[in-house]
Amino acid sequence: MAEMEYNVPSERWPSHPETATHEGKNKFYGFWIFLAGETTLFASLFATYLALKDSVPGDDHLLAADLFALELAFVMTMFLLTSSLTSVFAVHHMRNNNFSKMQLWLGITVLLGLGFLSLEIYEFIEYTHLGHTFRSSAFGSAFYFLLGTHGAHVVFGLIWITMLIIRNAKRGLSVYTAAKVHTAALYWHFIDVVWVFIFTIVYLLGVV
Amino acid sequence: MKNRWMNAKWIGLISLLMLFVSGCGKNQLSTLRPAGEVGQEQFNLMLLSIVIMLLVIVVVTVLFTIAVVKNRRKKKGEDFEPKDISGNHTLEVIWTSIPILLLIILAIPTVYLTFKQADTSAMETDEGEVNSEEVVINVTAHQYWWEFEYPNQEVVTSQELVVPTDTRVYFNLQGADVKHSFWVPAAGGKMDTNIDGINSFYLVFDDEKAQDSDRLFYGKCAELCGPSHALMDFKVQALPQAEYEQWLADMKNIEEPVQASAEDAQQGQGIFNDSCMACHATTPTGAGSQGPNLTNFADRDLIAGYLENNEENLQDWIADPESIKPGNNMTGAYDLTTEEIDAVASYLMELEVEEGSGDVEALQQNTEEDSETASESDSEEDTSEEGGN
Amino acid sequence: MASTAEKKGFWSVIWEYLTTVDHKKIAILYLIAGGIFFLMGGIEAMLIRLQLAIPNNDFLSAGLFNEVLTMHGTTMIFLAAMPLLFAFMNATVPLQIGARDVAFPFLNSLGVWLFIFGGIFLNLSWVMGGAPDAGWTSYASLAIDSPGHGIDFYAIGLQITGFGTLISGINFITTIITMRAPGMTYMRMPLMTWTTLVASVLIVFAFPPLTIGIFLLMFDRMFGSSFFLVETGGNTIIWEHLFWIFGHPEVYILILPAFGIFSEIFSTFSRKRLFGYSAMVFATVLIGFFGFMVWAHHMFTVGLGPTANAIFAIATMAIAVPTGIKIFNWIATVWGGSIEFTTPMLYALAFIPSFVMGGVTGVMQAAAPADYQYHDSYFIVAHFHYVIVGGVVFGLLAGLHYYWPLMFATMLNETLGKISFALFVTGFHVTFLIQHFLGLWGMPRRVFTFLDGQGYNTANLVSTIGAFMMALAVIILLVNIVMTVAQNKRVARDPWGDGRTLEWSLPLPVPYYNFAQTPLIRGLDAYWIEKKENNGQMLPAESLDDFHMPNNSILPFIISAGLFIAGFGALYLASGREWAIEAVSDLPQHPWAIWVLITGLLITFISMGIRSWKDDLGYYVTKEEVLNDLEEQERGGK
Structure with a gap:
């Protein structure tokens, strides 16, 4: 067994290709632990935001209730939730050893993510025009830091998935590439879950 | 003989510590010379905890010293093979529950004083x-x-x-x-x-x-x-x-x-x-x-x-x-x-x-007037509230 | 293997270490870098004690003293104690669980290089405009007020090392979960492995709050946000919470692996199995868990209110229980054993009374109203040095002597080791015991001088004398190390004679693949069992065959270097900008800074991209090579 078999023939394609190799299994556990760390990272951000969300220097500064448009946030949520679903489809096809469909769904995921990102940028520009900026108040700082960190995660995820689509285009599906795709999908789900919390804690609680 | 020497040593050490605790520091500056109720309460709490903790230190040090002195390899011989003991349930219960008891003794005045000294409602x-x-x-x-x-x-x-x-x-x-x-x-x-x-x-x-x-x-x-x-x-x-x-x-x-x-x-x-x-x-x-x-x-x-x-x-x-x-x-x-x-x-x-x-x-009058005006406005508010009702 | 390594040229050895993914070599990198930072932190400690030797001293100016004090704390915690523990974790854990490497060898290398570059970055502040001066806790209001870039060096330097620490934590957890040899169940893992696991879990949960806290500080100082600026609605107490949510578990991140080292040493040199193993494991987990619920006991005087103070007081007291369990179990381990007084065992024995003293003063501080007096006084300085030096540093020194043969296949000189032990332990108590009283007599901590006539003179002088005894001990230790390396007298398998855990079953020096055949584990103290039942031969869990090993890579070094470069860009970007905090906006502008930042980040991200893009499938060690090695060992053995 000089060479480990990464290119498993389709009749022996495992039902969980992402953890079929030892490296894949490590990656699977390691990434979950990483996400645990990310969870505390965002928990700290949420705590900071909750502590500062009503802190503005004067009465003329806008607060959450004056700013947020739930409709927009809802549309953004839909974009991200749907992209999470499409990444599930991609992983499903990966497990069925269907490379082209997996690539397709990954592509759709990226497009939906881009849609979310453009809406978020549009939203930030709107707020900036209203005078709600990173530097205008402690509320502003906390708001942009929380959403900005999430947004940066989205950007990172988009670049990551796009790179995977391109790099795997020639290599095809193997237990080696499957682990990579699965990890990226996990990351994407995590970003999505964080957004659900943002939607609840920042937008819903802010408007109520 | 040895035991008596050990005891003497401990008594000496403790009295030395007490000397440190009570005898040192400047009146104007030392936490060990409390100048009033708050400092005194804190000092008492410190003393209580020091006594409990000295007890712990003494017990641990005595056990530890006996363990080390008695079990030297020189004494037991190069080839002595100790028995492997995995644990002892009774012992573990003892050394878990006694510290818990000691901590409860310390915790009660701690909580009481924490609330008492934070009361600035007056x-x-x-x-x-x-x-x-x-x-x-x-x-x-x-x-x-x-x-x-x-x-x-x-x-x-x-x-x-x-x-x-x-x-x-x-x-x-x-x-x-x-x-x-x-x-x-x-x-x-x-x-x-x-x-x-x-x-x-x-x-x-x-x-x-x-x-x-x-x-x-x-x-x-x-x-x-x-x-x-x-x-x-x-x-x-x-x-x-x-x-x-x-x-x-x-x-x-x-x-x-x-x-x-x-x-x-x-x-x-x-x-x-x-x-x-x-x-x-x-x-x-x-x-x-x-x-x-x-x-x-x-x-x-x-x-x-x-x-x-x-x-x-x-x-x-x-x-x-x-x-x-x-x-x-x-x-x-x-x-x-x-x-x-x-x-x-x-x-x-x-x-x-x-x-x-x-x-x-x-000066006193001024202050009293202030308080009176405060209480007057107080009663005014009361009446206005009543009137409102 | 040894002979071929010696034949290699100097530069190829350097290259090997720059690119290595072997946990044993990474351990050596941690040991060297952590050791150098330990010496720097030690010199800073000596400067502090010199300044405080006599009242009204002007050996250091007030501002410089604050820089020295800040760098002493920061260096010792982040750049010395933790990396040195990582050195021993790396050196032992994979061997203790029967693995050929860690789960993520590449990330392991990334972790060490991030730490080294972050540490260098932080220390460059000395020569690039002044070191941080707001204490290692860097409380927000003072840190915001601090002029120059010192605090920015602190923030960015810690951010870089922090990433490294987080990565290492993730790596160790995964390694311990997935890489254990057949039969190595969780309840058969040596205590060192257990404490590493729990400490790593603490790292994963404790470091992100610090990361966020430091980001807030950086943004406030450099990019005009107002998290801590009260005028625009900020709140400086947020920093204190975030810092101590990290800071308290950090104490356990340091002490738990030290507990692990001591547990190994007690049982080895008492020739007796660890007493109450399962209670020890349980206590370790419990300490880790409680470690997250007590952070506010560092903030009793902040004014959080009596309810918060009372709750955190009780929670803090509760930690004493599992710690007590550990102490008694160690004593019971020694009890009835056959004690050999080697240098590591001496450190372990000295640790018990020293650490108990640090522990009980900790409980005393848990009594919140009494802590109003202790807080920020020299009593606290005494307390945490009793736990950090009496616990962690004793653990590191014990580990250094104990694991030296495992890492270098030579033994440190025992006579010199015992001399430096005696000096260090005596010096330690002379330095810090008296500081308890200084605190009770009303001397605040972090003072650059004290006045004559307040009764502090003698005690401070005593403390300084003790510190110099410790310094002398470290010098003797260095002499010992140099002599040992120069003599290079090789030792063979199980050099202490009473090794119990799996790592001592390996030939020395340990082959780069660790285990020719993955061993089968039949119980706690796996090697001891085979000594009794199988003449010291581990049973193999697999037939001798080719096996898979990871490739070396220079990318971790480049990724870390990229962040290092980007750090300077970020730091100088804020100079002279009107949005930065007053302390930074007065400095001259640096238009090139943005390009340095972009270049550094590009280097990092492109390297990460390359890592992701290329297939890295590792290589195979052939059966023939392993057989050769085994034969050579046998010949050497005869």
């Missing part, structure tokens, strides 16, 4: 006004000096805190620039002067203990606040109620800055008004300025919080503040010649408050 009236019946002092910590305001009497002073004995003295604490911490070790624990909000607590100074320490206690800044953190000391003068009120009345008496008498002091006053007034007030109502209030400067014992108050030190301090208190905000704030500095110094040395000059009764 310092405010129901309407959130300062309660004029109580001694309330607002402390503002600056880099690197202390401002003390007596809100009921509208008197401001700095660096030397004057408090009455045998009563609770309530403090409102706040930092002006960075976080400091207000600590009078002999009177009780510290509390931080945050820049985000006001902290309140109280201290008590027993008259008897105050007499033992010449009515003088030292206060310190306990939170790193910049280069001169170490020099941010202040002095506490604990006076009997009557003297305290007289002091307040004397301070109150100064409505105009004390006028210089000597010739060079008069010149100094002029320079002071031009160069120093912008930051330093010389009437006791001038709060909130950049530098310490200097109304009773010549009465104070210390310059810059820690130097002996004499003209020479004062001249050095004005001439080169940076060398006395590194990082202070006075450095470079003015440009004076040596002669001008000497003149200002001699003016400052004349800033005295005449003892007994103030009218204590007037």
Whole structure:
């Protein structure tokens, strides 16, 4: 067994290709632990935001209730939730050893993510025009830091998935590439879950 | 024989420790010489915990020493094979439950005192006004000096805190620039002067203990606040109620800055008004300025919080503040010649408050009136509310 | 293997270490870098004690003293104690669980290089405009007020090392979960492995709050946000919470692996199995868990209110229980054993009374009203040095002597080791015991000087003398190390004679693939069992065959270097900008800074991209090579 078999023939394609190799299994556990760390990272951000969300220097500064448009946030949520679903489809096809469909769904995921990102940028520009900026108040700082960190995660995820689509285009599906795709999908789900919390804690609680 | 020696050793060690605990430290400064109720309660809690902890240390050390001495390989032989013991249920229960018991003994007074010492409800009236019946002092910590305001009497002073004995003295604490911490070790624990909000607590100074320490206690800044953190000391003068009120009345008496008498002091006053007034007030109502209030400067014992108050030190301090208190905000704030500095110094040395000059009764009346107006407005509010109903 | 390594040229050795993914070599990197930072932190400690030897001293100026004090704390915690523990974790854990490497060898290398570059970045502040001066806790109001770039060096330097620490934590957890040899169940893992696991979990949960806290500080100082600026609604107490939510578990991140080292040593040199193993494991987990619920006991005087203070007081006291369990279990381990007084065992024995003293003063501080007196006084300085030096540093020194043969296949000189032990332990107590009283007499901590006539003179002088005894001990230790390396007297398998755990079953020096055949584990103290039942031969869990090993890579070094470069860009970007905090906006502008930042980040991200893009499938060690090695060992053995 000089060479480990990464290119498993389709009749022996495992039902969980992402953890079929030892490296894949490590990656699977390691990434979950990483996400645990990310969870505390965002928990700290949420705590900071909750502590500062009503802190503005004067009465003329806008607060959450004056700013947020739930409709927009809802549309953004839909974009991200749907992209999470499409990444599930991609992983499903990966497990069925269907490379082209997996690539397709990954592509759709990226497009939906881009849609979310453009809406978020549009939203930030709107707020900036209203005078709600990173530097205008402690509320502003906390708001942009929380959403900005999430947004940066989205950007990172988009670049990551796009790179995977391109790099795997020639290599095809193997237990080696499957682990990579699965990890990226996990990351994407995590970003999505964080957004659900943002939607609840920042937008819903802010408007109520 | 050996046991007796061990016992003697332990008794010796403990009595040595007790000697340390009770015999050392300065009256004016040591947490081990509590000067009032708060410090005493904390000291008692410290003693209780020290006794429990010494017990723990003794038990562990004795067991440990026996274990080590008895089980040396030299004694047991090179080839001795100890029996592998995986554990002992009874033992584990014992050494889990005894510490829990000891901790409960410590936890009860801890919780009780935590709540008791945090009770500052008396310092405010129901309407959130300062309660004029109580001694309330607002402390503002600056880099690197202390401002003390007596809100009921509208008197401001700095660096030397004057408090009455045998009563609770309530403090409102706040930092002006960075976080400091207000600590009078002999009177009780510290509390931080945050820049985000006001902290309140109280201290008590027993008259008897105050007499033992010449009515003088030292206060310190306990939170790193910049280069001169170490020099941010202040002095506490604990006076009997009557003297305290007289002091307040004397301070109150100064409505105009004390006028210089000597010739060079008069010149100094002029320079002071031009160069120093912008930051330093010389009437006791001038709060909130950049530098310490200097109304009773010549009465104070210390310059810059820690130097002996004499003209020479004062001249050095004005001439080169940076060398006395590194990082202070006075450095470079003015440009004076040596002669001008000497003149200002001699003016400052004349800033005295005449003892007994103030009218204590007037002061008391004022305060009472304040409280009456407060209670009147209180009853008015009540009636209006009733009327509304 | 040894002979071929010696034949290699100097530069190829350097290259090997720059690119290595072997946990044993990474351990050596941690040991060297952590050791150098330990010496720097030690020199800073000596400067502090020199300044405080006599009242009104002007050996150090007030501002410089604050820089030295800040760098002493920061260096010792982040750049010395933790990396040195990582050195021993890396050296032992994979061997203790029967693995050929860690789960993520590449990330392991990334972790060490991030730490090294972050540490260098932080220390460059000395020569690039002044070191941080707001204490290792860097409380927000003072840190915002601090002029120059010192605090920015602190923030960015810690951020870089922090990433490294987080990565290492993730790596160790995964390694311990997935890489254990057959039969190595969780309840058969040596205590060192257990404490590493729990400490790593603490790292994963504790470091992100610090990361966020430091980001807030950086943004406030450099990019005009107002998290801590009260005028625009900020709140400095947030920093204190975030810092101590990290800071308290950090204490356990340090002490737990030290507990692990001591547990190994007690049982080895008492020739007896660890007493109450399962209670020890349980206590470790419990300490880790409680470690997250007590952070506010560092903030009793902040004014959180009596309810918060009371709750955190009780929670803090509760930690004493599992710690007590550990102490008693160690004593019971020694009890009835056969104690050999080697240098590591001496450190372990000295640790018990020293650490108990640090522990009980900790409980005393848990009594909140009493802590109003102790807080920020020299009592606290005494307390945490009793736990950090009496616990962690004793653990590191014990580990250094104990694991030296495992890492270098030579033994440190025992006589010199015992001399430096005696000096160090005596010096330690002379330095710190008296500081308890200084605190009770009203001396605040972090003071650059004290006044004559307040009763502090003698005690401070005593403390300084003790510190110099410790310094002398470290110098003797260095002499010992140099002599040992120069003599290079090789030792063979199980050099202490009473090794119990799996790592001692390996030939020395340990082959780069660790185990020719993955061993089968039959119980706790796996090697001891085979000594009794199989003549010291581990049973193999697999037939001798080719096996898979990871490739070396220079990318971790480049990724870390990229962040290092980007750090300077970020730092100088804010100079002279009107949005930065006053302390930074007064400095001259640096228009090139943005390009440095972009270049650094590009280097990092492109390297990460390359890592992701290329297939890295590792290589195979052939059966023939392993057989050769085994034969050579046998010949050497005869």
